[in-house]
Amino acid sequence: xxxxxxxxxxxxxxxxxxxxxxxxxxxxxxxxxxxxxxxxxxxxxxxxxxxxxxxxxxxxxxxxxxxxxxxxxxxxxxxxxxxxxxxxxxxxxxxxxxxxxxxxxxxxxxxxxxxxxxxxxxxxxxxxxxxxxxxxxxxxxxxxxxxxxxxxxxxxxxxxxxxxxxxxxxxxxxxxxxxxxxxxxxxxxxxxxxxxxxxxxxxxxxxxxxxxxxxxxxxxxxxxxxxxxxxxxxxxxxxxxxxxxxxxxxxxxxxxxxxxxxxxxxxxxxxxxxxxxxxxxxxxxxxxxxxxxxxxxxxxxxxxxxxxxxxxxxxxxxxxxxxxxxxxxxxxxxxxxxxxxxxxxxxxxxxxxxxxxxxxxxxxxxxxxxxxxxxxxxxxxxxxxx
Amino acid sequence: xxxxxxxxxxxxxxxxxxxxxxxxxxxxxxxxxxxxxxxxxxxxxxxxxxxxxxxxxxxxxxxxxxxxxxxxxxxxxxxxxxxxxxxxxxxxxxxxxxxxxxxxxxxxxxxxxxxxxxxxxxxxxxxxxxxxxxxxxxxxxxxxxxxxxxxxxxxxxxxxxxxxxxxxxxxxxxxxxxxxxxxxxxxxxxxxxxxxxxxxxxxxxxxxxxx
Numbered sequence: 001x002x003x004x005x006x007x008x009x010x011x012x013x014x015x016x017x018x019x020x021x022x023x024x025x026x027x028x029x030x031x032x033x034x035x036x037x038x039x040x041x042x043x044x045x046x047x048x049x050x051x052x053x054x055x056x057x058x059x060x061x062x063x064x065x066x067x068x069x070x071x072x073x074x075x076x077x078x079x080x081x082x083x084x085x086x087x088x089x090x091x092x093x094x095x096x097x098x099x100x101x102x103x104x105x106x107x108x109x110x111x112x113x114x115x116x117x118x119x120x121x122x123x124x125x126x127x128x129x130x131x132x133x134x135x136x137x138x139x140x141x142x143x144x145x146x147x148x149x150x151x152x153x154x155x156x157x158x159x160x161x162x163x164x165x166x167x168x169x170x171x172x173x174x175x176x177x178x179x180x181x182x183x184x185x186x187x188x189x190x191x192x193x194x195x196x197x198x199x200x201x202x203x204x205x206x207x208x209x210x211x212x213x214x215x216x217x218x219x220x221x222x223x224x225x226x227x228x229x230x231x232x233x234x235x236x237x238x239x240x241x242x243x244x245x246x247x248x249x250x251x252x253x254x255x256x257x258x259x260x261x262x263x264x265x266x267x268x269x270x271x272x273x274x275x276x277x278x279x280x281x282x283x284x285x286x287x288x289x290x291x292x293x294x295x296x297x298x299x300x301x302x303x304x305x306x307x308x309x310x311x312x313x314x315x316x317x318x319x320x321x322x323x324x325x326x327x328x329x330x331x332x333x334x335x336x337x338x339x340x341x342x343x344x345x346x347x348x349x350x351x352x353x354x355x356x357x358x359x360x361x362x363x364x365x366x367x368x369x370x371x372x373x374x375x376x377x378x379x380x381x382x383x384x385x386x
Numbered sequence: 387x388x389x390x391x392x393x394x395x396x397x398x399x400x401x402x403x404x405x406x407x408x409x410x411x412x413x414x415x416x417x418x419x420x421x422x423x424x425x426x427x428x429x430x431x432x433x434x435x436x437x438x439x440x441x442x443x444x445x446x447x448x449x450x451x452x453x454x455x456x457x458x459x460x461x462x463x464x465x466x467x468x469x470x471x472x473x474x475x476x477x478x479x480x481x482x483x484x485x486x487x488x489x490x491x492x493x494x495x496x497x498x499x500x501x502x503x504x505x506x507x508x509x510x511x512x513x514x515x516x517x518x519x520x521x522x523x524x525x526x527x528x529x530x531x532x533x534x535x536x537x538x539x540x541x542x543x544x545x546x547x548x549x550x551x552x553x554x555x556x557x558x559x560x561x562x563x564x565x566x567x568x569x570x571x572x573x574x575x576x577x578x579x580x581x582x583x584x585x586x587x588x589x590x591x592x593x594x595x596x597x
Binding site: 010142170172173174176177178179180272273275276278279360361362363364 | 425428429432437438439440441442443463464465466467468469471
């Protein structure tokens with residue numbers, strides 16, 4: 001169904017994120033500005049100054065301190081949002097593990113940007129995919145609209161499984177692109193997302209603490225619990241998305257298959273490139289080539305069962321990685337090979353490093369790659385697309 | 387005035403018929419307002435109910451270095467997340483930027499409009515491309531806008547594109563101008579008139595050539 005109470009606005013992807021955060025009614029936010037994330041922080045401060053956002057906003061001296069403050073606030077039992085990008089996310093790395101270990105349901109937005117050195121401002125997902133082992137749920141967005149919707153959904157997911165959520169969208173193509181966005185009414189979001197009222201939280205009146213010294217067995221049990229929460233996060237994401245779709249008519253799934261019926265080649269990617277691939281798929285279908293897109297929206301936990309199901313019977317898969325792990329290649333390529341392991345008649349998986357460092361990927365280039373892989377044996381290593 | 391220009395440009399007429407996406411590049415130098423111009427154009431198309439996407443090179447851009455703003459306009463949501471490789475229209479803020487790299491993104495059918503002081507009365511055919519020269523500085527000085535030329539250029543560009551309507555463009559400029567909103571609107575309309583005159587002259591020359 002269509003949400004008739006929403007307002008259509010012309011927003012940049014980053015301002016769409018700020019709207020998503022505002023509508024989720026966070027109580028606390030600690031944030032450090034960094035290109036290309038800064039417009040998110042600016043817009044939220046603007047909302048706060050106008051009295052449209054009732055949240056305490058702290059701007060500490062670094063991203064490490066920002067995340068430390070977010071973890072502490074979350075432990076005190078309030079809803080917490082923050083945003084960052086590339087170097088900032090990496091500076092938080094130690095605290096990312098800490099937040100996940102303390103089961104703090106923080107929602108953080110990251111704008112994917114090239115990691116220094118050398119210096120750049122371009123879209124590249126190495127910053128966030130390299131945080132895959134920190135215990136954060138990770139979602140990737142394809143548009144400003146999806147970013148807004150995902151921020152709201154993320155609080156529901158995070159608070160349900162007591163695990164922090166990191167959402168990413170690409171610099172430039174989404175963060176700074178102005179496009180029409182449906183902004184839902186506050187009442188719609190309030191109906192979807194009730195106030196955060198955790199059972200457990202720190203309270204000076206009670207004198208409890210968290211994160212104390214534990215034995216190896218207790219530590220191991222704690223990690224098993226985190227793993228279990230991650231597995232529950234797949235269903236939590238699916239259900240939160242479905243519920244949102246029932247309210248506003250927009251849903252995204254944990255993965256999405258686009259024109260994959262009878263496809264002989266399925267292109268798998270994450271983030272903004274999905275949009276360009278959709279276009280390329282339509283062009284190829286129009287010229288009689290049976291090609292489809294599989295968009296990975298939920299990257300952590302990786303929805304293995306859904307991926308195996310979607311790719312069963314597909315002869316060839318082309319993974320496009322806008323990230324680079326030196327010594328391995330593309331991270332999604334590596335993940336997909338591992339998730340399809342042992343599958344009878346598994347697809348041949350071709351991995352390409354496409355758009356690394358923000359290199360432009362046009363539909364034409366994607367079509368060329370699609371033609372190339374259909375005639376080639378896959379290699380274990382990812383191949384540079386250009 | 388919209389009626390006069392709507393059936394003017396062959397490519398854009400084709401677009402109206404086929405309903406395909408319109409892709410526009412605005413090329414300027416950091417500080418000239420190319421990015422602002424791109425966003426104002428996108429806002430105007432948005433007001434007309436179109437789907438738009440507008441983005442510009444950023445971050446590394448400094449005052450004086452080339453800045454590219456790209457705008458896509460369509461009836462359907464825009465899905466592409468890549469650079470524009472073939473532009474239907476190019477608006478160039480500075481003649482020195484109209485070089486091979488930019489023209490690579492043009493075809494013979496691309497509408498090219500360039501800001502050029504003391505511009506010729508008629509469009510030139512630069513290496514086979516039909517280029518409209520608009521002397522935006524003379525108009526912006528007339529309205530005491532100094533070197534800020536984007537209102538003039540946007541007015542002229544609307545005229546040659548045939549859309550968005552100059553009234554919608556003027557309203558967008560009025561709402562967005564940080565200072566001198568009335569002067570900016572007047573400059574936009576003067577740019578529109580200048581382009582309309584230049585277009586009419588070029589058409590009559592072309593017709594004379596055909597006869």
